[in-house]
Amino acid sequence: MVDRDRLFRDLLKNFFLEFVDLFFPKIAVAIDPKSIRFLEDEESLKPQEQGEHSPASTKQEASSNVLVQVRLRGQESCFWVHLENSSETNIKLERRIFHTFARLDEKYNLPIYPIILQSSDKSQRLETNGYRVEFVDRRVLDFSFVAIQLHRLNWRDFLQRRNPVAAALMPTMNVQTFDRPVVKAECLRLLTNLRLDAKKVKVISQFIEAFLHLNAAEEQVLQTEMERMGLLERERITNLLTSTTQANQQQGAEREALSLVFRLLKRRIGDLNPDLEAQVRSLPVNQVEDLGEALLDFNNEEDLKNWLRGKTA
Structure with a gap:
């Protein structure tokens, strides 16, 4: 079984600046690329016990986090990207996000930019983008975050973005069943035209394959889409598909041996x-x-x- 959380973490760790540029271009230009440093903080990021007055059921589904320290216009800052894939929570999602943010704020004492990335249409829908506490006479807390709900985005809006993260994330967006082969063809076209090194190509191609694995009929449509491309472009994609298939077979054999x-x-x-x-x-x-x-x-x-x-x- 493909570890999709790991794929998201690998994507962000290899293409963090490209991720920020795709969704927050004004912020990306203010980041010093040489300052990017990934922080490992499992203790602050793991879900906390909800206490004796919580509902009886406290199970929360797994989620992934990437915490990055950068210099933003000369100021040390942090970005926290939280991959949310739970379908239900017993503590209000916005409140749980605030609790984690508060722990990070206390520990690092730096400005933190919180980003919530939802990758599945089974995820709990975020009705708001913050957590607020209000009384009759005042608002005592007004915490906000950025929510990127991938399944609500239109993949066509990202077709012209020469960005490796766009190539990876388009399959996770709102893709109709009949569009699946077309989306894969466009993702592969973009990937081969970016001229990335082999390691980074592997990160993106594994992501595309995991989220857009085609059946036999869809593979035939993919081949038809490729026939419409230029010869050089088609050859590059064919080579990429061949190497990806071989890599997947090798990984499958290794997983079977370990099992x-x-x-x-x-x-x-x-x-x-x-x-x-x-x-x-x-x-x-x-x-x-x-x-x-x-x-x-x-x-x-x-x-x-x-x-x-x-x-x-």
């Missing part, structure tokens, strides 16, 4: 603790294959620990 190793480990030594599981997941594919053979001799968790220590020594 098999975890199943065998569970049978040999039981469930792994989170730290050990993370170590196994971080192994390169050749060492996963080595582990698949070595684990046949394991009797307990200590055998796995010793094997991993031997690989990192």
Whole structure:
């Protein structure tokens, strides 16, 4: 299963300035590109307990965050991009966003620009763009944020934007079923014309494939759309599709090998603790294959620990 949250994080970490330029061009020109620094702050960004007076059900679906420190017109500032994909919340969404903002404000003591990015039409619809507390005689809190609801945007409005983030995000916008092959053709056309390096092309192409995976009939329409392009453009897209397919097959084989190793480990030594599981997941594919053979001799968790220590020594 594709980790879409990871794809969004990778997109923002590779193309943060392009993301800001796509949606906030006036702000983008004020950012010093050399100052961009990504901050890891899981503690401040994770959902907090809602307290004893909260509703009985407190489950919140997973979400992703990217926190970036930049110099904006010479002033140190932060951007907080929150990917919201929950369909329901037990605490009002706007209030939950404010609570996280308040923790970040307290910790960093910097101006923070909050951006909420909704990626699915199953997401809770944001009726407002802020959280307010009012009394009869005054408003004591007026907090606002920017909400980008991708599923409500028209992909055609981004066709002429020579921006890699546009190529990635168009498939997540309001795309009619009959337009899916056309959108993919346009995304690939834009991507190949941007002349990015191989690493960045991979980030965008994986994003497009994850959000716009076509069935056999749609693939035929895609080929028809490509026939209308120029020869050089068509050749570039064909090469890109071929390399993407090969990469996806390789990744699929690696995921299957890792899944098999975890199943065998569970049978040999039981469930792994989170730290050990993370170590196994971080192994390169050749060492996963080595582990698949070595684990046949394991009797307990200590055998796995010793094997991993031997690989990192």
